[in-house]
Amino acid sequence: MAPLRCWRCLPPASGALLSIRRIAAITTISTSTFQPFSTSCARNAYGKGAGDSKPRKGVHRVGGKSSPPSKKKKGIPPRLKVAPGDRRAFRKRITLSNINALPVHLETLDSKAFSSEQSVGKILALGNETLDKLRRANAFKPTQSWNMFRKPSTLVRRETVNLCSKMEKNAQENKFLRCIISGERVAGKSMVVLQALAHAYANDWIVVNIPDGGYFLSVYMLYIDSLEAGETTDRRQTLGYDLVISHLDYAPIPNSNLWSLPTTIQGLLRQISGNSDLSKHKVVKSYPNLFPNQSPNLTLHGLANSGSSNDSWAVWQALWTELTEVPGRPPILMCLDGFAHVMRMSKYRTKQFEPIHAHDLALIKTFCDLMAGKMVPVQGGAVIGALSMSNQPMVKSVEYAVQYKEAQQVLQLPEEELPKREPYCREYDERVDEVLREAEILKVGGINKKEARAIMEYWAASGMYRHKVDERRVTETWSLGGHGIIGEMERASLRNSRI
């Protein structure tokens, strides 16, 4: 007799990559095909009700009369069949245009706009090319108000200019900027990250963006599986969360303590090669593991697109070496939103079922090395980590570092007034402390009234805000929005009422 199980579905030998998706497939097959014992036949023999003792049609009957087949109920509309993934797609969809809104003629973003002092308080439209790149990098979020206006436009605020001018200055001097963005909820932290990305794209930087969870559509089937198991996916919105909640395939990297996320890294490689013009840069060093017969004409674009998901980490390392160690390359920007999620133990486990620290995931390690200053690209650039206040895990070290840096750099308190660690607390993590020690902080707070007026005039010009925008109205909205917290201002005026 032929074996019931397909040999290809069996797991490979130990040490090779074992995909979780493959495990799920195997489990499904095995549970449905090989059940040593089943009670379903006996249960189906009788009806559900207590008094219903008649055997059903088609079931083996011992004796007595057979009941007539039950009629189908009429008048009940058939249940809608929603294709797998449609519900999630609705939740995660990003609409960047509203045809009802009136078009507003605005200046388009150029390479100097976000770093120039004259732009503060202006609304700038994102150009089509930048828009495509940002979309490919998944920089937009479904909770932002892009779907209200005709064309994506953004307010240039003081914090934007501060950050982008610092980025520009560092890149000119071949220095590397290490920055954490903190601030209140809905204050616009993710928007500042988006503006930094747009600035980098406009200046032809190499950009790596680790966005919210929508980026990882490759884990789609696993989402569906977990939904059916009754789990909620609402809390998995940030990428940091996605990275560490153990639903991406992962594998140990040989001869190291690190773990690779092959599918994730492959996606990031595609993002980099799609958004940057890598084809004009040739590969300088040789990589015999990847290319036994390496062509001298191999470009970075060819390198980034080579290989499968299995050797994506090796390709990533090669590309990263080329980008950071060879002079003459464009500056690098790496951004990560939902920063606190990757500063703790992950949900991944080793073979011995011990939890893996998020810093042992190789991709996160790259980010941490940049942030800690262990790795400094020769051509300079920036690494930006943004906190998320709506979905933030409690990480003592991150909280302390942010408090300390805000007191030191924003408030500029004297040394003796700076916050101290809790002496009896054991939850501080040395690895996290080390990463955040040298980082700068950028506090994103409320916008001022001039900026508030600019954005409200833009709402009104788009037809989305149907009031006269005058001094009184601006001040009122600014006050209702907690002194210019832009998300709260939107709730108080643009979005009809609270959301």
Add this chain to the structure above:
Amino acid sequence: MVRHITTAASGAEREEVYPLPPLPALPDLDKFRLLSASLGNGSEVGPPAAEGDQRLSHPARPGIELPQTTRQAIAPILRNDEMPPRPNVVSALRGLSIQPRSVARSTQIPTPCCTLRRYSGIAQQPPEPPNNEDELLVTVTNPNKATVPRIIEDTARAVFLKQGLKFPPPVEQIKRKTHHHRERYDSVVDQMTKQIMRDGKLSKAQRHMAMVLNFLQTSPPPRTNPSKPLAPGSPRASHLPLDPTVYLQVAIDSVAPLIRVRSLKGMAGGGAALDVPFPLNIKQRRRTAIKWVLDIVNKKQSTVSGREMFAYRLSQEIINIVQGSSPVWTLRQNVHKLGTTARANLKAPALRKKGQQSQAF
């Protein structure tokens, strides 16, 4: 000297011609009395009209001249300055149509006006349609931004008079705007929010409502169905998404029933129940419509997930109402059909004896 011209402005004098709006704005009563007093009963307020003058001049707005034919039309009905009789709901129900309201809308004058004219006994003759378009044009000297809307309003009033109405049709009084925090939202929005609310969680209901309005704001303009006409006076469909509150109000008011039919036990004699139509006020009408909408929405299967699940279904239903494809239209039609059948019962002797009729109307 002011000239009455029939075409666009010409000649050395700069004069402008303002054509009448298709559906005139409803004037308020005080201004109307002012006009009627000065025109018909000798002027008590404002300067008197000159003897022998062929044209009437407006007392408060000397720039306006009313044509002679208008004066003749309004003269007989201005003699008696009294309030019209109270609108009779029995007759209103008689005018209630089972068919969609396209017929009612096709007339120039709204239905309550017809009722008034028919039963007040004042204006027996049907109004003549304006035979000369030129008479509806008003010549104005020195118009400015402040006077133009009022001039249009006054002219509209004159047209009402010409159409045989002694008084303007009844209008709902506009509520004075307050700054009380309980009245910060639109009345329909507020009512619907309260009906969405479950277990006293108003904040959650408000969140749903805000998401509904945002869906309406970002959805494409609806395609209206001519066989399911929207409430009279509603803006064009293409204008609705930019004002989601009006969008919602138009949808709810369009499917709100005029009446409800109560079944009075034992009133038909022999223990049989008597179906009697009762009129509803605007709040009750809206409440019924919202209840119908929410019933349908709650039964519908959701095709999406997340926090916008309910709001999405509700907004889709509201869009369906405006597009004429919602089953709520049938519910409304059924109630009106029942009311038409049951209106004969209003004259039932048992009802009259019990005083139910007076209580109802």
